[in-house]
Amino acid sequence: MLSLDVLAVALTVEGTLIAAALGGLVVLRLYLVWRARQVEAGVARLEPLLHAWLVEDADLGAVVAFLRAQPPHVAFRSVARLATAYVTFERQQILAPLLRGEPWVQRILRHGRSMFWWRRFDAARLLSIVGGPDDVTMVAALLSDRSPAVRLVAIDAAARLGGRLVDLELDSLPGRQDAVQQYQFAALNRHPAIVAEALVPRLRPEVPAVMLNAWIDAAGASANPVALWRVRDLALHEAPEVRLHVARALRRHAEPETVPVLLKLLTDDDWRVRAQAARALGALRVISAARPLALAVRDRAWWVRYRAALALAQIGGEARELLLEVSRGSDPLARDMSALVAGLSSAAVVEMSEV
Amino acid sequence: MSSELTAWFVYLVTTADVAILWYMLLVNSFFALLLVLAAPQLFAHWRFGSEDVLARSLTSSAVPRVSILVPAHNEAVTIVDSLRALLTLQYPYFEVVLVNDGSTDDTMQRLLEAYDLYEVPPAVMRRLRTERVKAYYRSKTWTKLLVVDKQNGGKADSLNVGLDAARFPYVLACDADTLIEPDALLRLARPFLFDQKIAAVGGTIRVVNSCTVEEGRIIDARVDSRWLSGIQTVEYLRAFLFGRLGWNLLGGNLIISGAFGLFRRDYLTEILGYATSTVTEDFELIVRLQRYLKEQGAAAKVVFIPDPVAWTEVPTSVAVFGRQRERWHRGLISTMVAHRALIFNPRYGPTGLIAMPYFLFAELLAPVVEAVGLVITVLCTFAGVLSLRFAVFFFVAAYLFGTLLSLAAILMEEVSFHRYRRPLDTLRLVFFAFIEPFGYRQITVWFRLKAFVRYFQGDHSWGRMKREGFGAAAAPAAGVRPAA
Numbered sequence: 023m024l025s026l027d028v029l030a031v032a033l034t035v036e037g038t039l040i041a042a043a044l045g046g047l048v049v050l051r052l053y054l055v056w057r058a059r060q061v062e063a064g065v066a067r068l069e070p071l072l073h074a075w076l077v078e079d080a081d082l083g084a085v086v087a088f089l090r091a092q093p094p095h096v097a098f099r100s101v102a103r104l105a106t107a108y109v110t111f112e113r114q115q116i117l118a119p120l121l122r123g124e125p126w127v128q129r130i131l132r133h134g135r136s137m138f139w140w141r142r143f144d145a146a147r148l149l150s151i152v153g154g155p156d157d158v159t160m161v162a163a164l165l166s167d168r169s170p171a172v173r174l175v176a177i178d179a180a181a182r183l184g185g186r187l188v189d190l191e192l193d194s195l196p197g198r199q200d201a202v203q204q205y206q207f208a209a210l211n212r213h214p215a216i217v218a219e220a221l222v223p224r225l226r227p228e229v230p231a232v233m234l235n236a237w238i239d240a241a242g243a244s245a246n247p248v249a250l251w252r253v254r255d256l257a258l259h260e261a262p263e264v265r266l267h268v269a270r271a272l273r274r275h276a277e278p279e280t281v282p283v284l285l286k287l288l289t290d291d292d293w294r295v296r297a298q299a300a301r302a303l304g305a306l307r308v309i310s311a312a313r314p315l316a317l318a319v320r321d322r323a324w325w326v327r328y329r330a331a332l333a334l335a336q337i338g339g340e341a342r343e344l345l346l347e348v349s350r351g352s353d354p355l356a357r358d359m360s361a362l363v364a365g366l367s368s369a370a371v372v373e374m375s376e377v
Numbered sequence: 378m379s380s381e382l383t384a385w386f387v388y389l390v391t392t393a394d395v396a397i398l399w400y401m402l403l404v405n406s407f408f409a410l411l412l413v414l415a416a417p418q419l420f421a422h423w424r425f426g427s428e429d430v431l432a433r434s435l436t437s438s439a440v441p442r443v444s445i446l447v448p449a450h451n452e453a454v455t456i457v458d459s460l461r462a463l464l465t466l467q468y469p470y471f472e473v474v475l476v477n478d479g480s481t482d483d484t485m486q487r488l489l490e491a492y493d494l495y496e497v498p499p500a501v502m503r504r505l506r507t508e509r510v511k512a513y514y515r516s517k518t519w520t521k522l523l524v525v526d527k528q529n530g531g532k533a534d535s536l537n538v539g540l541d542a543a544r545f546p547y548v549l550a551c552d553a554d555t556l557i558e559p560d561a562l563l564r565l566a567r568p569f570l571f572d573q574k575i576a577a578v579g580g581t582i583r584v585v586n587s588c589t590v591e592e593g594r595i596i597d598a599r600v601d602s603r604w605l606s607g608i609q610t611v612e613y614l615r616a617f618l619f620g621r622l623g624w625n626l627l628g629g630n631l632i633i634s635g636a637f638g639l640f641r642r643d644y645l646t647e648i649l650g651y652a653t654s655t656v657t658e659d660f661e662l663i664v665r666l667q668r669y670l671k672e673q674g675a676a677a678k679v680v681f682i683p684d685p686v687a688w689t690e691v692p693t694s695v696a697v698f699g700r701q702r703e704r705w706h707r708g709l710i711s712t713m714v715a716h717r718a719l720i721f722n723p724r725y726g727p728t729g730l731i732a733m734p735y736f737l738f739a740e741l742l743a744p745v746v747e748a749v750g751l752v753i754t755v756l757c758t759f760a761g762v763l764s765l766r767f768a769v770f771f772f773v774a775a776y777l778f779g780t781l782l783s784l785a786a787i788l789m790e791e792v793s794f795h796r797y798r799r800p801l802d803t804l805r806l807v808f809f810a811f812i813e814p815f816g817y818r819q820i821t822v823w824f825r826l827k828a829f830v831r832y833f834q835g836d837h838s839w840g841r842m843k844r845e846g847f848g849a850a851a852a853p854a855a856g857v858r859p860a861a
Contacts, residue, residue, distance in 0.1 A: 026764075026766065026767055026770060029767070029770040029771060030770065032774045032778075033770065033773060033774050033777065036774065036777035036778055036781055037777065039781055040777060040780060040781050040784060043781065043784040043785060043787075043788055044784065044807070046788055047784075047787065047788055047791055047803065050788070050791055050792055051791055051800065051803065054791070054792070054795065139421070140420070140421070140424050143424065143425070170571035170573060171421070171424075171425045171571070174570060174571065199569075199574075201440070201441045201566075201569045201570060202569075202570055202571075205440065205570045324502050357498075358498040358499065359498075361497070361498045362497045362498045365495060365497050365515065366497075366515065366520075367517055367520065369520045370515065370520035373520045373521070374520075374544075
């Protein structure tokens with residue numbers, strides 16, 4: 023049973039902790055307000071210097087000297103905030119070598135192997151702005167960090183450094199979930215020429231379907247013509263999953279030779295392939311595909327009817343006339359779908375076709 | 378004989394008293410454990426949610442596509458503002474599916490006028506059994522908006538209609554009276570980019586009463602000076618900042634607020650959507666989802682992250698507050714009864730061995746234990762069985778522990794998100810943390826006890842609620858459960 027002594031001890035501990043919490047509230051508020059003001063002041067003073075460099079081509083030395091004079095956390099947070107918001111990738115390439123040797127940068131990058139994830143996180147964030155060829159090993163380690171937050175930020179660093187880091191990332195894509203694959207590739211593709219160079223040799227029919235699918239999606243997202251030529255050659259792949267990804271990716275490949283491939287895919291046995299082919303024909307505004315698309319609005323699969331109707335609306339002109347014709351036809355399913363899409367505004371058609 | 382009876386009585390009440398003391402010790406220790414588990418996670422989310430990292434996500438076209446489901450029943454006062462706030466969220470790809478659940482006020486009329494709606498054919502794949510849908514509408518001005526007008530069937534039924542009409546693989550369920558911060562959806566989608574298997578993500582709900590709201594946006598976050606809403610503000614901070622965060626490491630959450638949760642749509646359709654037979658469809662859904670995931674051997678988790686924020690009104694009158702708490706507890710009872718097979722069942726892992734027993738003993742039975750303990754302690758003290766000194770020490774210890782937990786939550790808020798900028802608001806939070814055990818707790822216990830009576834009477838009603846609009850003292854239509 024609880025004795026009075028135990029309760030008395032509990033009361034003392036609780037009272038002490040409450041006093042500590044109240045004191046902590048006061049001290050923390052003062053400290054955090056002071057620290058936030060320090061960073062805000064740093065950002066406010068750095069902004070015009072960066073602006074002068076970006077717009078008027080002023081001397082970058084002033085930016086570097088200013089940051090050197092700040093406490094490391096102020097310099098880091100100011101650069102992290104402003105570089106992400108204002109400085110283009112190309113300009114970051116100019117800024118990076120100048121900052122890389124600065125003592126405050128060295129100090130934060132030394133944390134790349136820290137046991138605390140938030141220090142590695144800051145190092146990865148900074149590497150995405152100032153990373154150079156000497157940092158490839160560290161970025162490679164951060165890409166496989168045990169913290170998902172660090173891994174995600176390290177992708178940005180890998181994108182700016184390219185080389186074997188891009189290969190590492192492309193090889194890891196197929197093992198990721200869809201949303202992660204897309205996000206990861208979007209980050210990587212900030213350096214499109216290097217990415218396309220690494221991607222094209224991977225687009226071969228003998229590659230296992232699960233890997234090929236991820237790389238086809240990446241080729242589609244990159245919209246690189248050379249990569250998409252290779253994708254088009256995979257349109258007759260035996261695996262329906264691969265044909266589905268090909269049809270989806272080809273909506274970014276505006277070449278005359280793509281049209282017959284997509285029309286063939288519009289009659290595929292797999293409804294998912296037919297739906298994506300319809301979507302691609304709409305995205306490419308293939309007027310000659312209007313009649314096959316009008317037939318596809320009568321398809322037995324809901325998604326094919328939906329994508330085909332949207333494609334007709336997206337193509338416009340004669341294709342839209344065909345859509346209206348279907349909406350007055352005898353097939354109830356086709357009539358409903360075409361009536362739905364025919365009533366949409368142009369903006370809605372574009373938006374719904376895109377996603 | 379009489380002295381023998383007295384001895385038995387003394388033995389019984391002292392045994393019960395000791396059992397209650399141990400119960401409180403265990404439950405409070407568990408709260409302390411949640412606090413310890415939550416602190417490092419709060420720090421992690423705060424760091425990762427920093428603006429520049431978020432800005433990068435925002436510019437990416439690769440974020441998951443999300444359908445926002447908004448059930449609305451008699452929301453004419455706030456619907457236009459709430460919907461505009463949703464339609465202007467900072468997120469690349471989303472749609473809003475608003476389901477008008479047979480409103481008897483002019484909700485539908487206001488929508489038709491404000492958003493220039495036109496009727497479209499029912500080209501929707503129906504998978505779930507729901508009340509009859511009267512019509513689908515699209516907006517000529519807002520391409521992201523789909524409005525579904527249906528016969529009244531309740532919130533769960535409306536969400537099921539929304540699930541069917543949604544186009545995207547992820548769905549966000551939110552209340553029409555909830556204000557979602559512009560970047561909240563982007564933050565909520567973050568766990569899906571971490572390459573972890575996630576079935577659902579919940580975000581934080583905060584109290585909007587007394588905040589300045591303009592066009593559906595929180596301009597100035599304030600703590601209400603009125604005792605009832607002020608104490609609820611502390612209660613929400615405590616529940617969200619360490620209660621639910623702590624559960625992430627203990628086998629997953631059993632509550633994702635119906636007002637603000639992001640789900641993988643395929644999981645929701647596989648479990649046939651929301652249950653229409655319960656008055657707390659959000660809690661029931663998550664328990665059923667966790668059950669389904671375990672039975673299927675799926676590794677996907679239900680997680681909570683603290684930095685996505687939505688704001689909701691809390692009741693300012695005791696009567697409305699009572700109806701809300703009574704309904705929540707009734708829903709808890711019915712869900713625990715419906716899923717009793719999970720309790721202490723090792724097949725369901727931490728959900729069966731930790732979360733469900735916790736909800737049974739520390740949530741469902743808490744008002745009973747608290748009421749019995751209060752009565753016994755008073756009786757024993759007056760009968761001279763328990764020393765007055767011991768009773769006073771015990772009450773003060775329990776009081777201080779509760780206050781300490783509240784102060785810890787306020788401290789965590791100050792260190793991390795710091796939404797309340799004025800020192801006066803922090804002072805108010807501290808004040809309400811100290812007065813919460815006097816009156817508020819006892820009122821809550823009373824309404825939760827009433828829930829047992831109404832449950833056994835077979836009552837399935839929600840109770841009448843009245844809405845006055847943002848910026849004024851108002852009661853929520855559904856409210857958001859803040860329990861740990």
